[in-house]
Amino acid sequence: MxxxxxxxxxxxxxxxxxxxxxxxxxEVRPAYLDLVEERPGEFSVLWKTPMQGEMRLALAPVFSGPVDLLAPVATKVTGDAAVQTWRIRADGLRGMSLRIVGLEGTLTDVLARITFADSSTWVVRLTPREPEAVVPARPSGWSVASTYLALGVEHILTxxxxxxxxxxxxxxxxxxxxxxxxxxxxxxxxxxxxxxxxxxxxxxxxxxxxxxxxxxxxxxxxxxxxxxxxxxxxxxxxxxxxxxxxxxxxxxxxxxxxxxxxxxxxxxxxxxxxxxxxxxxxxxxxxxxxxxxxxxxxxxxxxxxxxxxxxxxxxxxxxxxxxxxxxxxxx
Structure with a gap:
């Protein structure tokens, strides 16, 4: 042609x-937040953030409501990412806002996923322009499809x-x-x-x-x-x-x-x-x-x-x- x-x-x-x-x-790698409800109101947390040299990207997930720490934060470095794990208690997690502090000043996206005890799953993609989202009372299955659809489009176009x-x-x-x-x-x-x-x-x-x-x-x-x-x-x-x-x-x-x-x-x-x-x-x-x-x-x-x-x-x-x-x- x-x-x-x-x-x-x-x-x-x-x-x-x-x-x-x-x-x-x-080069621009996403961060990843995963919460799993193991008991009513008790969640195990996995927080994976990219490394810049020997330093972890300065990001932190914060909920708008009361959250109690049940186990101390454990950190390990795997390859080019830092993986942190801990346990929390958050009785009213549904309806709270999730915000990634520090995300506005980066080029990184965050994929957040919460799996509840009733097997329902909420998935959201947070960006520097939209670093905050509200955990819905009833997570929709479409949230997974739409989030991964957007990830696929972004990956090929970038x-x-x-x-x-x-x-x-x-x-x-x-x-x-x-x-x-x-x-x-x-x-x-x-x-x-x-x-x-x-x-x-x-x-x-x-x-x-x-x-x-x-x-x-x-x-x-x-x-x-x-x-x-x-x-x-x-x-x-x-x-x-x-x-x-x-x-x-x-x-x-x-x-x-x-x-x-x-x-x-x-x-x-x-x-x-x-x-x-x-x-x-x-x-x-x-x-x-x-x-x-x-x-x-x-x-x-x-x-x-x-x-x-x-x-x-x-x-x-x-x-x-x-x-x-x-x-x-x-x-």
């Missing part, structure tokens, strides 16, 4: 500009590496039928590994996965360059095969993001399904935006220099190579 190459020649530098703001594509891979696939693909097959193959592949990894059927270390995801972008960028200079190779004739193969790896990356926030007990299928739906919705939004912008630029009939066709894959491949080296160095 010549018009896609024209569009990406403009869009890729914009994506590249976002790279200096992130050490890697998923995952610059995943977007660059999709962008590279668009450059590699010609014709609407091939595009549909390529997008479908990518969706099917990462849905498979997302489910397998999230359910614990397959376990893959996250750091190698992130490095290979960057390598997948380098590979597709190099294939675009080769196809621009020579005759079309198998990757351009069968882009859906490339999309499916590397889509399996990207699914493990999505699973890593989902594992950071966890899944609600008893509602794992719903949370997993809607997170994946959110990822697909965000991906389609991105592709749709690219196609609309491409059509608009094509109408302008701008004469672009010949080198612009090669500038885009070079920019994509260079940024991905930087990520790969950075992630390998972090092993």
């Amino acid at each position: 010549k018009w896609t190459a024209i569009l990406v020649a403009v869009l890729a530098p914009l994506l590249a500009l976002s790279a200096p703001r992130v050490a890697h594509a998923h 995952g610059v590496d995943h977007l660059l891979f999709v962008l590279a696939l668009l450059l590699l693909t010609s014709g609407p039928w091939r595009l549909a097959k390529t997008v479908t193959a990518f969706t099917l592949a990462h849905s498979i590994t997302l489910a397998l990894a999230t359910l614990g059927i397959v376990r893959v270390p996250p750091k190698p996965v992130e490095a290979v995801i960057a390598l997948s972008i380098v590979f597709v960028a190099s294939e675009i360059l080769r196809n621009r200079r020579e005759k079309a190779g198998w990757s351009e004739r069968m882009p859906w095969l490339v999309a499916f193969t590397f889509g399996l790896l990207h699914g493990f990356g999505f699973a890593g993001a989902l594992s950071d926030v966890g899944l609600p007990d008893g509602q794992i299928p719903v949370a997993l399904l809607f997170f994946n739906v959110g990822v697909e919705a965000g991906q389609l939004l991105f592709i749709g935006g690219v196609l609309v912008m491409a059509a608009g630029l094509q109408r302008l009939r701008i004469v672009w220099p010949r080198w612009s066709v090669l500038a885009t894959p070079y920019a994509i491949g260079s940024l991905a190579m930087f990520w790969m080296i950075q992630r390998l160095a972090a092993f």
Whole structure:
């Protein structure tokens, strides 16, 4: 698609500009709060916050009503997060407001989950703009679906590496039928590994996965360059095969993001399904935006220099190579 190459020649530098703001594509990690009612009015609390170097992110959950501490706070560091556990008594938790103190000054979201003794579950996503929410008297099952749907959309739209891979696939693909097959193959592949990894059927270390995801972008960028200079190779004739193969790896990356926030007990299928739906919705939004912008630029009939066709894959491949080296160095 010549018009896609024209569009990406403009869009890729914009994506590249976002790279200096992130050490890697998923630097902003969420915090996680989990309360489980073990006895009437008594809750076990798990509070997981990201680490910044050797310091824990300064966040604290606070309820608006009376809460008594039943057991002291125990803290341990696991990987790049601090995990704190304690026990509280809160007889009137339903109807209280939950606020994350300090959230306003961060870029982090908080996924909060409360499981009551009657097996009802309330899940909410708190953000710097909305750091407070009221615990409802009767939690709705839709809260889990809507929260994980939003998490999926946000993850794909803020995952610059995943977007660059999709962008590279668009450059590699010609014709609407091939595009549909390529997008479908990518969706099917990462849905498979997302489910397998999230359910614990397959376990893959996250750091190698992130490095290979960057390598997948380098590979597709190099294939675009080769196809621009020579005759079309198998990757351009069968882009859906490339999309499916590397889509399996990207699914493990999505699973890593989902594992950071966890899944609600008893509602794992719903949370997993809607997170994946959110990822697909965000991906389609991105592709749709690219196609609309491409059509608009094509109408302008701008004469672009010949080198612009090669500038885009070079920019994509260079940024991905930087990520790969950075992630390998972090092993």
